[in-house]
Amino acid sequence: MRSVPLLAGLLLCAACSSAPPPPVAPPSLEERAQAVLAQTSGTLRLAGLQKPVTVLRDPWGIPHIYAETQEDLFFAQGFVAAQDRLFQMELWRRAGEGRLAEILGPRAVAGDRFARLLRYRGDMDAEWASYAPDAREIVTAFVRGVNAFIAQSRGRLPLEFELAGFTPEPWTPEVCLLRHASWAVTLNAGSEVARARLLREVGAELTERFLPTDPPKALEIPPGLDLTGIGPEILAGSGALRGPVSFRDGSNNWVVSGALSATGKPLLANDPHRALQLPSLRWMVHLVGPGWNVIGAGEPALPGVSAGHNDRVGFGFTIVGIDQQDLVVEETHPDDPGLVRFGDGWETLQVERQTIRVKGGDPVEVDLKWTRHGPVLHEDPARRRAYVLRWVGGEPGTAGYLGALSLNRARTWEEFQKAAARWKVPSENLLYADVDGNIGWQVAGLAPIRKGWDGLLPVPGDGRFEWQGFLPPGELPSAFNPPGGFLATANHNITPAGYPHVLGYDWAPPDRYQRILQAFRVPGGQKFTVQDFQELQHDVLSVSAKRLLRLLGLAGRTQPAQEALRPWIGRLLRWDGSLGKDSAEAAVYALWSAELPAAVFSPQLTAEQWKLLAPSASPQRAVEALEAVRPEERDAVLYRTLAAALQKAEEKLGPDPASWRWGALHQTPFRHPLSTGEAQSALLDLPPVERGGDAGTVNAAAGPGFQAVHGASFREILDVADWDRSVATNVPGQSGQPGSPHYADLLPLWAGGEYFPLLFSREQVDLQAKDKLVLQPGS
Known part of the structure; x- marks a missing residue:
């Protein structure tokens, strides 16, 4: 009797085996994202390394990189940055090279043309030497690390590339010298256009009332300048590179000496304000190797860090309002528009024809033109004019933030000031604190000298309105161990009383600075702690x-x-x-x-x-x-x-x-640029965060229509008495790869006004490390 069920079972199994298998559902976006996540533990062999490198990631996704040579250290930084942010880095690179139209289509052509005009075309030896004596070697190693990750990931690129429909290309060292990041944070060609237009349309009284200068100054139309025709079309294409950057959104930094701190050593706080985006503008890293032990935040596409500390010195920055741009109105020859007037003669425009490839369209041929003053942004043949940008970005050493390579290694105030002299763009209020108890403030950046004119309006390009060089770094404002025991900046007018030079006329309102001062002028002499600084960074009193x-x-x-x-x-x-x-x-x-x-x-x-x-x-x-x-x-x-x-x-x-x-x-919304449908949104987007504050509070949160899209994505508070007690935040996470545990893990902390410890000592890093990746020489 038992044989009947057994036979039936065998027949049933036979029938099952002959039936077609059920259809297998294609992997979901989340599964595809998980399948291509970067390897953060174990061992990887990489061609190009000299010796093993250890990468320890802490619970908050910060990579702590330990290398035996400087070259390996920056190779590893490039590799690890690409692990976390390759898609973001590739977009940054294409924006600066003027190649976004290749992936975005016709809408990006104007921005691509503008970006190509901004590229540096000067002396390359002077360019590299400006940042640091070994800048070329550092950047070359960093780029080789980026390329190593691209090569290793050819079969499993981050999901963003699949969604966007393109693949990354190998980097060259020159990628790190692109000028679009510098353009985004310099002033003030746009202000000149706005003032000229208002002056023409509504007169001087209303223009000065609605676009006031600090200090107040009457507008004077430069002799020979015709205001007609000066309008926003001159800067067409620049918006794609500038982005939503404004002094109204600003940054804060302050430092107190040991006389005002509970530890008896300085405390330094910094929170740069930029676009709140997904992924974060900032990427954090700890670099340890020969001559290096620095931790902090920078831009993922650049080596080093721009705000943070080494084993002796802490530093942070805010934008300072040095006027680093002028709009020059060139007169073209009546019979030959390829000539522009200079002095009593005519000079030939330099012309470079380039092809912009366009996704979904025909290639676009563009003629890029320059005069002695800079790139031609716009031409008005009817009025025989060429509008030219004179800006510091044409000078050697003005790739944004790359000057930090010298700052990262400063060990004394004197070395810090020498390093600050290499920081040319963007112009910054650099704050300083060291383990010996010193605090300081140094303005850094190229400050053009204008003799007899003010830079508030466009100027004729005939030679009467030329820059007379730049202020020597030693003549820029600074302070060291001030009697009050604290220093603070918030993009306000920092010009000291009696200072003999004019740095600029466009500054942020003083609201944030005034509120910070109120905190330090407490009767009875408060002794500040890291917790006090956390509360001040989140202060929303208006x-x-x-x-x-x-x-x-x-x-x-x-x-x-x-x-x-x-x-x-x-x-x-x-x-x-x-x-x-x-x-x-x-x-x-x-x-x-x-x-x-x-x-x-x-x-x-x-x-x-x-x-x-x-x-x-x-x-x-x-x-x-x-x-x-x-x-x-x-x-x-x-x-x-x-x-x-x-x-x-x-x-x-x-x-x-x-x-x-x-x-x-x-x-504050957190929407990914590739979130184009319900499935993409579910994977890529993050829930909006309710915010307090506004553009004028210390905890700045600003944007159009009550959308708080500008503010502090990164914050640091540095405790010089014990670096391991320092804290930081970076929203929404270290990784830009959807599906990564560090894609959005810092968002709840940021939304709640909380911080994570900025681990520095090897003991604490080893104790709390969650992932260990060893990079071995090999292939």
């Missing part, structure tokens, strides 16, 4: 809000407020001005201040004037204007705009004021 609230407190003396406004007036007057994400008052203030510019300024202007001036009409300028008008007029505007703000709050946040929150309006 100096501008307090200024507006002062006016509101004066209101009512001329006319009482409407009944419906009185409860909110009372709430606002009791409010401390902190723009916390859970604050209803902060939400009302933000909506209210947004109403002020149009209410204050537009009644005084024609519709066309207001259209031109509105982009420059900030709430802060509106409050300044209200401080100068009659109380009756002031109060009427305050009440009317507050009523409009409350109405908008109901529309945006609902009818119940108890549920109103600033964070419900004010959020």
